[in-house]
Amino acid sequence: MRFIVNAVAVTLISMTAGINQGICCSSFPAGFTAISATVRTDTSSTDTVQSKTPVDTNHVDPHAFIRNGVLPEKLSIYPFSSFQQALKGKVAGLYIQEPSGEPGSEMGMFIRGMPFPFTQHKDIYDAQPTVIVDGVPLIMDHPFAFNIQQYDFNRIGPATNILAAIDLNNIASITVLKDFADAAVYGPRAANGGVILIKTKAPVIGGRKISFNTYFGFVQRPRIYTTNGRYENSFRQPFYEEYATTDDKLNYPLYLRDSTNNAYYGPSDWTDLYYKNAFVRAASASLSSGTDRANFRFSAGNQQTNNTADNTRLDRYNAMFEINMLPVTWLTISSMISAARLERKRNTTLRDRYAEVQYLPDLSYPLPPNKHYYSQYLKEYDESIDQNLSNVITGYFRLNFKFASDFNFSSNFGFDYNEGLRDIFYPSTLMETVNYVSNYYGYNQRIIFDNTLTFHHSWQQKHDLTLEAGEVFQADANKYNYTYAYKGPNDLIKVNMLHSDPSKTAEYLSSKAFDRALINMFLDKQQHHLLSFYGRLAYRYKERLDFSVLLRADGSSSAQPDNWWSFSPTFSAGWDLKNALLQDKAAVSAFRIHASWGRVARLFTDDRFGEGPQYISDLSFSNNPVKFSYDAFPALSRPYNLGYVGYGLQWPYTDQLDVGLDLGLLDNRLNAVLDLYNKTDHNMLLGVPFAAEYGYNMAYKNGLQVRNRGVDLSLRAMVFPEGHRFQWIPGVNINYNNNTLQALPDGLDELIVGSGTQMLKTGHAIDQYWVLQNQGIYTDDAEVPLNPETHKPMSYRNIPLRKGDPKWVDMNGDYNIDDHDKVLKGHMLPAVSGEFDNDFFYGPFSLNLSFYYALGRRILNQEMSNHMDFANREGKIDMDAVKEITFWQKAGDETKYPRYNPWSTVIPYQPDQDLFLENGSFLKLRNISLQYDLTATKWWHKSSPINKLVVYLTVSNLFTLTPYSGGDPELAGFNGYDTGYGLPIPRTYTLGAKLDL
Numbered sequence: 001m002r003f004i005v006n007a008v009a010v011t012l013i014s015m016t017a018g019i020n021q022g023i024c025c026s027s028f029p030a031g032f033t034a035i036s037a038t039v040r041t042d043t044s045s046t047d048t049v050q051s052k053t054p055v056d057t058n059h060v061d062p063h064a065f066i067r068n069g070v071l072p073e074k075l076s077i078y079p080f081s082s083f084q085q086a087l088k089g090k091v092a093g094l095y096i097q098e099p100s101g102e103p104g105s106e107m108g109m110f111i112r113g114m115p116f117p118f119t120q121h122k123d124i125y126d127a128q129p130t131v132i133v134d135g136v137p138l139i140m141d142h143p144f145a146f147n148i149q150q151y152d153f154n155r156i157g158p159a160t161n162i163l164a165a166i167d168l169n170n171i172a173s174i175t176v177l178k179d180f181a182d183a184a185v186y187g188p189r190a191a192n193g194g195v196i197l198i199k200t201k202a203p204v205i206g207g208r209k210i211s212f213n214t215y216f217g218f219v220q221r222p223r224i225y226t227t228n229g230r231y232e233n234s235f236r237q238p239f240y241e242e243y244a245t246t247d248d249k250l251n252y253p254l255y256l257r258d259s260t261n262n263a264y265y266g267p268s269d270w271t272d273l274y275y276k277n278a279f280v281r282a283a284s285a286s287l288s289s290g291t292d293r294a295n296f297r298f299s300a301g302n303q304q305t306n307n308t309a310d311n312t313r314l315d316r317y318n319a320m321f322e323i324n325m326l327p328v329t330w331l332t333i334s335s336m337i338s339a340a341r342l343e344r345k346r347n348t349t350l351r352d353r354y355a356e357v358q359y360l361p362d363l364s365y366p367l368p369p370n371k372h373y374y375s376q377y378l379k380e381y382d383e384s385i386d387q388n389l390s391n392v393i394t395g396y397f398r399l400n401f402k403f404a405s406d407f408n409f410s411s412n413f414g415f416d417y418n419e420g421l422r423d424i425f426y427p428s429t430l431m432e433t434v435n436y437v438s439n440y441y442g443y444n445q446r447i448i449f450d451n452t453l454t455f456h457h458s459w460q461q462k463h464d465l466t467l468e469a470g471e472v473f474q475a476d477a478n479k480y481n482y483t484y485a486y487k488g489p490n491d492l493i494k495v496n497m498l499h500s501d502p503s504k505t506a507e508y509l510s511s512k513a514f515d516r517a518l519i520n521m522f523l524d525k526q527q528h529h530l531l532s533f534y535g536r537l538a539y540r541y542k543e544r545l546d547f548s549v550l551l552r553a554d555g556s557s558s559a560q561p562d563n564w565w566s567f568s569p570t571f572s573a574g575w576d577l578k579n580a581l582l583q584d585k586a587a588v589s590a591f592r593i594h595a596s597w598g599r600v601a602r603l604f605t606d607d608r609f610g611e612g613p614q615y616i617s618d619l620s621f622s623n624n625p626v627k628f629s630y631d632a633f634p635a636l637s638r639p640y641n642l643g644y645v646g647y648g649l650q651w652p653y654t655d656q657l658d659v660g661l662d663l664g665l666l667d668n669r670l671n672a673v674l675d676l677y678n679k680t681d682h683n684m685l686l687g688v689p690f691a692a693e694y695g696y697n698m699a700y701k702n703g704l705q706v707r708n709r710g711v712d713l714s715l716r717a718m719v720f721p722e723g724h725r726f727q728w729i730p731g732v733n734i735n736y737n738n739n740t741l742q743a744l745p746d747g748l749d750e751l752i753v754g755s756g757t758q759m760l761k762t763g764h765a766i767d768q769y770w771v772l773q774n775q776g777i778y779t780d781d782a783e784v785p786l787n788p789e790t791h792k793p794m795s796y797r798n799i800p801l802r803k804g805d806p807k808w809v810d811m812n813g814d815y816n817i818d819d820h821d822k823v824l825k826g827h828m829l830p831a832v833s834g835e836f837d838n839d840f841f842y843g844p845f846s847l848n849l850s851f852y853y854a855l856g857r858r859i860l861n862q863e864m865s866n867h868m869d870f871a872n873r874e875g876k877i878d879m880d881a882v883k884e885i886t887f888w889q890k891a892g893d894e895t896k897y898p899r900y901n902p903w904s905t906v907i908p909y910q911p912d913q914d915l916f917l918e919n920g921s922f923l924k925l926r927n928i929s930l931q932y933d934l935t936a937t938k939w940w941h942k943s944s945p946i947n948k949l950v951v952y953l954t955v956s957n958l959f960t961l962t963p964y965s966g967g968d969p970e971l972a973g974f975n976g977y978d979t980g981y982g983l984p985i986p987r988t989y990t991l992g993a994k995l996d997l
Contacts (some may be wrong), residue, residue, distance in 0.1 A: 030717045070174040074848070076213060077952050078927055079280045079990050081305035081314055083131070083163040084109055088926065089852045091176040092712035092733040093193075093675075097829075099973050101578075101985035103305040103314035104160045104344040104913040108974065111178055111193025113708035114829060115654070115681045117766040119754040121153070122146040127603045130189035131163060133198045134336060136396055136414035137189050138162070139446035142478035146607060147642060148522050151355040151879065156482060157440040158344060158388040158420040160314075165340035165392040165418075167301050169213050169284040172201040178712070179658045179675070180598030186530050187472070187554050191602040191654050193679065200336070203295035203324060208997075214283040214483030215954075215992025220307040221275040222984050225890040228369045229264035235894060236870060243804055243901040246543045255365050263368040270367075270374045270885055278306035278313075280988060293763040296323040309983045313345040330402045337395035344388040348381060349981065350882050356424065359486070361432045364875050366883035374885060385425040385494055392418040398553045408454045414472035419443040424484075425494035435488050437495065437514070442480030449473045464540040472532040479525040485514040520543055526607045529557040529716040544580040547573040548675025550598070558604040559651060560612065566651040570598030590664035595657075602652040602684065609685065609700065614639065643687045652684040652702070660712075669718040680707045680742070685751075688745050706766055710737035727841040733834040741766050752819070754975070757912060759824060768824040769860055769976065772817065773809035774915040777803065777898040783877050787815040796906040804901030806908045806915070826858030826917055828976030844936040852926040859920035859964060859972050862911045863980030864892045867910035871902035884981075889979060892965045911977070920969040920976075922962035929954045948996040956988040 075086045084107040088096045097108035111129050118124060122143035131138045140163075145156050175197040177183040183190040233256050255264050284301030307313070318340040325333045346352075350367075354360055368374055384595045396414040403409065420442050428435040437984060450472040458464045530773075534552035550570040559566075573592035582588050604610060615638060660675035682705050687698035716731040741762050744751055750761040759770035778784050784793040784801050793800045794810065796817040811821040836851040866873060866880070873880050897915065900908035909915075931952040934940055962969045971982030 024314065049992075069091075070176070072168050073169040074859050076168040076171075076927060077215065077276070077931070077990075077992060077994070078954055078956060079215065079217065079282065079303075079305060079988050080168065081109060081164055081303075082161050083166045083168075084161070086168055087174070087176075087196075089733060089833070089850070091178075092834055093178050093677075093710070093735045094176055095735070095829065095833050095854075097974070098970050099311075100971060100982035101307055101968075102312045102347055102983040103307055104164050104342060106154075106159060107163075109196075110714075110829070111176070112677060112679055112710060112735075113193070113739045114684075114706070114767055115192055115708075116684055116704060116706055117741075117753065117758070117760055118974050120146070120759060121155075121974060127192055129192045129194055129196055129664050130186065131196045131198065132186070133166075133338075133394055134200055134396060134414075135398075135412055135450075136394055136416055136448060137186075137195075137446065137474070138394065139416050139418070139444045139476060139478075141418075141420070141442075142444060142526065142605075144478065144524055144526060145442070145480050145482070147524075148482070149355075150358050151935050153355050154352060156356070156422075157442050158342075158390050158422050160342050160344050160388060160390045160420065162390065162392060164314060164316065165318065165342055165390070165451065166198070166282060167299070167303075167316075167320070167340070168253040169211075169286070169301060170200050170299055170318075170320055170338070171198055173197075173199045175199075178677075179572075179596055179660070180570050180600065180656045181548065181594070181596035181658070184550055184552070184568065184570040184598040184600055185534065185536065187534070187552055187568070188530065188556070188601045188603045191600050191652075200320070200322065200338075201286070201288075201297060203290050203297040203322060205290060205292050208289040209287075209772045210622075210997040211286045211288075212284070212995040213992065214281075215680060215952075215990040216279065216727040217954075217988060217990030217992075218277050219306055219308050219986035219988045221878055222986070224275060224408075226268035226270050226271055226369065227888050227890055228268040229261065231268075231890075232256060233259070238899060239871075239902050240897065243903060245903070245910070248871075248903055250664075251875075253364070255368075263370050263373045263908065266370045266372075266581050268369040268888055269371045270369045270888060273371050273374055273378060274310060274312070274885060275308050278308060278311075280305055280990065290324070293326045294324065296321070298322075307983050308986045310347045310349075312347055312983060315343040317341045317343075328430050332398075332400040332402075334398040334400070335396065338393070339905070340392045342390040342392070344390070346386055346388055349884055351879065351884065351981065353426065353430075354882065355718050356438065357426065357431065357436045357484075359431060359434065360435070360877045360879070360882075363877060363881045363883070369884045369885070369888035378381050380427065380429045383427045383491065384430065384938075385423060387421070387423045389421045390418060391417075406455055406457045408456070410452045410454075411451075412448075412450050412835070414448045414450075416446045417443065423495070427491040430493070434486055435491055436481070437488065437493075438484035439495075440480065440482045442482075443478075445477045447475045450599065462542050466536075466538040468534075468536040470532075470534050470536075472530070472534075474530040474532075476528040476530075477525070478527075480523065482522040484520055486518040488514050489668055493499065516840075527557070528603075528607060530603070531555045541619055544576050545574070546576075547571070553968075554601050556603055556610075556651075558607045558610040560647065560649050562648075563650055564719055566601035566653065568599045568601050568653070570596065572598075586832035587664065587665060587850065588663075589668045590662060592662045593660070594662075595659045597655070597657045600654045600656075602654060602681070604649075604685075608639075608642070608645055609649055612645060614645065638695065640663065640695045642823065644690055644694070645789035646699065646701075649685065649700070650683055650702050652682065654679065654681045656680075667722075669722075671716045673712075673714045676710075677712070678707065678709050680705065686745055686751075688748065690753060701745035703743055703747075705741070705743035706739060707742050708737055708739045710735060725842065727839075729839040729841075731835075731837045731839075733837075734832065735834055736832050737829075738831065739767065750825040758975075759822065761824060764824050765827060767828040767976070769826050769828070769858065769914075769917060770822050770912065771825055771860075771917060772806075772822055772913040773811075773825075774913045775807040775809060776899060778805050778807060785810075785815065790815075799905050801906065802900075802901075802904070804908070805904050805906050806898070806900060806913070808913070822912070823916055826976075827856065828972075829857060830921070831856030846931050846932045846933075848927070848929045849925065851923060852929040853921075853923045854969075855921045857920045858917050858976065859966070859969060860911060860977045861916045861918055861964075861966050862977045863966060864894075864897075865911040865916045867891070868894065868897055868900075869902065869907065872907060872909075886980060891967060918965060920972065922960050922964070922969045924970075925958040926961045927954065927956050930960060945997055946995065948994065950994045952992050952994070954988075954990045954992070957985055958987070 070090045080086045081103045084096050093112045095110045099620040108124050109128055115127055125143035131400035149156060176505040178194040183194040186195050189195055230829060259265050276475055286299035288297040291650040298321045303316045394416045396412060398412045401409040422440040424438045426436045452470040455467040532554045532958055536550045538548035539620055540546040552568045555565045574592055577591040578588055582591055612925055656679040658675055658677045663672045683702045684704040685700045686704040687700055690696045713734040719728040741760055741764055781803050785959045786793055794815045808817045810817060832855040838849045840847040929952060931950050934949045966978050968985060972978045
């Protein structure tokens, strides 16, 4: 077990800050109230969100809240740079993947497991749940830009996390709908396990409210064990002494030969320039006022988040305005508009720069670890430009009609738009006299129009009936323009003037500034329309029995013409045993069981699938993914690199069975929520091998089927009796998930995917590693087994194994190690994950400790594999030979690995073996906060105009317990590989205050 110190923390939390999650208000400690705990306790409403009203906290269903709810008031004091960070561990069944601590970088959210195999980076985009803000489903970045990329690292353009635009200070409630009894009404948007609902704060009715929240603090640089040429030379010498030939010794790297070279053998103090303490700050203010006939709320804020590494930063500026009017008693008019701007300072890694430029210079000499020499490189880099901007705007206009007492009609027009811009210039001094410029502009646009008619009636205090009918129209558009050029006339011209007029502009600013042959332009656009109709019936009898039926039809423009429509039913039922059978049992406060089964259609994420066989402007060749012309003449070709799309493709869909119970004991001092689920994704598309004579590398076919089974468990308790001056409220969220591949297209039993690095096999999990099993080292040629039939030694892909080679297990007994001897081991995602949360209260003080954990996952330590495989990664003009400045950072223990012959042609330190597969489980003390509520003290003047004044101190990422030998076990990529490129999640200290007037 290894102990990583990540943060030290103490924070101030007020007793009115909404700390407790899911405990009924009657059981709160004195002075404690649940704030903004909006919970869906019925299954009504839909794509349309009704007019927001203040929450009656005295009637919050604690079990519905424990299952699905998150308290934003509890989260807004922390310096989270993204919405996903705020949700980590907060809801059982929701797993957040953070592959890098770089502010504003992309993150993944998965509800109840992986819906399909992640064979490439773009698959992460298609697996994200929909986030819905006040009834508007947010549109995210589209992954189609990956089609023109040579390297599968980051998406071109800003690649900024769009959800980082959400200001937690504006949120009244966050609800994660996992059960299809609630989520299926959102149709295909719920296909990835459910949806995440956000309701923003409602305007104040009858008075005025001014709120202010601010904090400032810093992130602390980590402790790093640095190395230099002397360390690297000492590491390599034993290999040279034991295995190197004369030619190997003559080819010893030049930068390690001269021990008097101060650039590599001098002080390794590069960390003084790379890792730095940095400030974080935020300020948010809101003004709300009005009457019951007209009211408004306006808010604005700014947040700056820095990382300790590589001077990375994210600045967010946001504003929001909402207004509600009631011109007549039967009509409510509501409107909201929210805007945000994200300015992101990205990392300066060589890998990402070379991937963008698609050009590799001489890699014989890495960056030196001495800060004097490293600063000279940074000085040249400072002449470059890398501007990353994202603008986000969301809003709605809504009419709500109330007819008599039973009918309600709501009409909603909503929109969401985000755009990304990235301008890059790299001077010739960074790339062997070749400079580079690129410009990217892309946008994602969604317009939604929906109408809902609802009938609700109760009679005889026994029967409650709701009938609902709705229509939804959604139009999406995604577009990008991307241009890059090489070899401008000098480094003073840092923009690509492609459209300038030579007759009106100086020669150096004309289109001749960049040779036409060295200019590349790309553009793409996709459009999608979704039309949906649904009807729903919900009935409840005496608060004891309830059931509902939902029927929905969805028509998509991305489906093929003979299969435009998909039909989806959902059924749910519940039985309240407390009201039906246990009314006289005082110890049982609540006891309800429920079950649901639902089907949700899954949309095609690319409009190519709706078109069948097609031609595109693609004339690709091996070292560049897309070219659109031949000798300057535009041409069309089949999309050979993208795969063949034929006719007869059917809608994929998701079925989910959910059975659960809600239990409250001892006047709800102990609450438990348990859900068992079986979620199966049917008929999904997957690229399978195709006849090579047609030129395609694969063809897309239906037939992929993946099942996720698991358990969600949430517990909350009040340890001491109500009214006790000291109170402790612990809570735990636990999710256990297991996935199984049930079917492949064409009835296949197994399929190699992911550029030959991943195996899918029916009956096995889809997130397993496909690796060779390592059992040590052959210390002598005589140890290598001989084939009794041929009397030849065991081989690796027909290369005889020798002294210094790995002992790989020969699974099929053919005395030849190859792909047939690989096995499926471990899991990329955790089997068990969640949070252990503790709230302590004493007078005006409150303390929160939040532990975050993931168990039963494996990480493939590719960073250590790369380091051990130095012989094959030295001096080549290849991405594998790139050495970042972090190359001079000790990341693991080399002595735990056998000393293989690194020059062996079997590549003994290749990553796809269980030698580098490690236990990636961890437990983190992620957040500590201490709050002090001045307005809850005895000496506070009650006549003060200040309604609430809370000061708080927080510390994030205090420590991590993990057996993993590499860095932070959270920083693994989508495929479970730890490449070492994830920037650390920093230890952060903040001091802040919240004020209400």
